Amino acid sequence: MNQFRVFTRWRPLSTSDSPQTEIKRKCEEHANSRISMSLVPPTKSIRPWTSEAAFTHVFEATDHNKCVFDAVVAPTLPEVLKGHCCNLFAYGHSGSGKSHTIMGYDFSNPDEFGMCLAAAHHLFEKLETLNEGNHAAALQLGIGLRMYELRNKTAFDLLNGRSSCHVREGYDGQTHIRGETEVLENGKVRVRPVVTKPCWSFDDFRKELLAGLALRATGTSTVHDQSSRTHAVLELEIVTRALLDVRDAVIERQSELVPVAKRATDIYLEENVKGVVQTPEGKYIPNPDYQIDQARIDAAEGQKAEFESFVKKAEDHVEEIMRSSRHDCLGGKLVFVDLAGSEYYHDKAASVSRPKQSAQEQQEGRQINTDLLALKEVIRARALKQARIPFRSSPLTMVLRGHFMGSSTVNSHSAMILTVSPSSEQFAATMNTLKYGNLVGLAGGDKTAR
Numbered sequence: 286m287n288q289f290r291v292f293t294r295w296r297p298l299s300t301s302d303s304p305q306t307e308i309k310r311k312c313e314e315h316a317n318s319r320i321s322m323s324l325v326p327p328t329k330s331i332r333p334w335t336s337e338a339a340f341t342h343v344f345e346a347t348d349h350n351k352c353v354f355d356a357v358v359a360p361t362l363p364e365v366l367k368g369h370c371c372n373l374f375a376y377g378h379s380g381s382g383k384s385h386t387i388m389g390y391d392f393s394n395p396d397e398f399g400m401c402l403a404a405a406h407h408l409f410e411k412l413e414t415l416n417e418g419n420h421a422a423a424l425q426l427g428i429g430l431r432m433y434e435l436r437n438k439t440a441f442d443l444l445n446g447r448s449s450c451h452v453r454e455g456y457d458g459q460t461h462i463r464g465e466t467e468v469l470e471n472g473k474v475r476v477r478p479v480v481t482k483p484c485w486s487f488d489d490f491r492k493e494l495l496a497g498l499a500l501r502a503t504g505t506s507t508v509h510d511q512s513s514r515t516h517a518v519l520e521l522e523i524v525t526r527a528l529l530d531v532r533d534a535v536i537e538r539q540s541e542l543v544p545v546a547k548r549a550t551d552i553y554l555e556e557n558v559k560g561v562v563q564t565p566e567g568k569y570i571p572n573p574d575y576q577i578d579q580a581r582i583d584a585a586e587g588q589k590a591e592f593e594s595f596v597k598k599a600e601d602h603v604e605e606i607m608r609s610s611r612h613d614c615l616g617g618k619l620v621f622v623d624l625a626g627s628e629y630y631h632d633k634a635a636s637v638s639r640p641k642q643s644a645q646e647q648q649e650g651r652q653i654n655t656d657l658l659a660l661k662e663v664i665r666a667r668a669l670k671q672a673r674i675p676f677r678s679s680p681l682t683m684v685l686r687g688h689f690m691g692s693s694t695v696n697s698h699s700a701m702i703l704t705v706s707p708s709s710e711q712f713a714a715t716m717n718t719l720k721y722g723n724l725v726g727l728a729g730g731d732k733t734a735r
């Protein structure tokens with residue numbers, strides 16, 4: 286099976302909802318073991334809706350987090366331990382249970398851990414075994430945690446005081462998320478990526494996760510709050526101290542290269558400006574009184590090439606550490622994406638009403654809509670094994686590029702959980718979420734996917 290899995294999770298009715306208002310729904314299993322869902326609208330003015338056979342499984346309100354973890358995340362852990370990358374998305378209306386699912390609200394009861402904490406718990410159990418007999422501290426395996434919120438082309442680093450970082454495509458064709466430029470002594474210019482917090486035990490991990498969550502407005506859902514207007518990304522990567530150190534060395538060598546490269550450019554420009562004069566007619570001609578100092582230009586270029594070679598050497602060192610690791614799991618990643626609230630998804634075919642939005646919210650809504658449609662197209666292109674995957678279509682898919690590219694298989698170890706409310710008052714929001722999930726399930730299915 287090589288399909289992108291889409292799950293639905295019904296949250297329980299909240300105490301403020303009356304039980305009579307529960308949405309009537311039906312599931313049907315099809316020959317391909319996929320499920321279709323039908324919803325009966327609370328009023329006659331809305332047409333009943335039936336999805337296609339797009340869903341892998343439907344969790345009911347009584348299913349707790351452990352049940353969801355066992356079915357959705359646990360099967361991906363062997364892939365992560367082989368050094369591959371698996372992605373898990375949560376999508377739903379504000380208050381439908383995305384944070385409950387991904388982050389969890391109980392950080393001490395393993396049965397109620399969110400997917401992220403439960404995954405770390407299981408990974409640390411495995412890493413402890415792999416670390417046995419390995420006495421070199423620099424080679425002890427742990428989990429590097431990165432946490433950021435994404436809005437348009439800006440990422441807010443939750444493990445670095447919510448500082449803002451830019452999402453850009455580098456000269457190497459890779460997407461880089463980089464913080465503000467720091468100007469250091471001797472003209473060195475350093476641009477750090479999103480912070481990776483190394484965690485060498487489960488308790489370290491839990492502490493960092495809680496610190497990151499404290500900077501995120503979750504759990505106080507209103508459709509206008511901040512968390513519903515950003516995508517939250519949590520990356521868990523299997524690392525060693527040695528790997529983190531050599532990555533830091535690359536950043537250090539790059540910062541040393543900046544002033545040297547600038548000096549080479551300045552010298553080249555200076556010599557060439559001195560080497561020409563302007564005629565009364567406004568033309569530039571070689572300056573008869575100045576001979577361009579080519580040796581000076583070459584010396585500066587030579588120094589630049591030397592510093593470039595230091596960067597290359599540091600990058601090779603990272604490759605070498607990855608290649609020579611005794612453990613396949615080094616660099617393995619599990620990425621959780623708590624997508625922006627489904628109230629921002631605009632499906633032309635959906636005749637559902639949406640809450641009134643301000644001009645800024647409408648603009649953000651358009652961007653979120655672009656992100657979500659781009660994500661669906663990326664999933665479809667991967668399912669179709671297309672040569673060109675449209676990662677550049679949105680900042681979200683640009684950020685996910687590295688994670689999707691690091692996946693072992695086309696789609697099968699990535700999944701989406703749709704969180705939905707059973708309250709009739711939330712019917713429109715629930716149907717909108719399921720409509721998007723239906724499209725993603727079809728797109729990530731087989732070659733006949735639409």
Ligand SMILES: Nc1ncnc2c1ncn2[C@@H]1O[C@H](COP(=O)(O)OP(=O)(O)OP(=O)(O)O)[C@@H](O)[C@H]1O
Nearest residue numbers: 296378379380381382383384385503504506512513
């Ligand atoms: N499956 C569930 N079982 C029990 N409680 C749940 C479940 N899903 C959600 N809840 C509860 O409902 C409330 C809202 O859920 P949650 O904060 O996860 O919503 P959300 O989709 O993340 O909203 P937002 O995007 O605004 O942060 C929380 O108190 C949460 O504990």
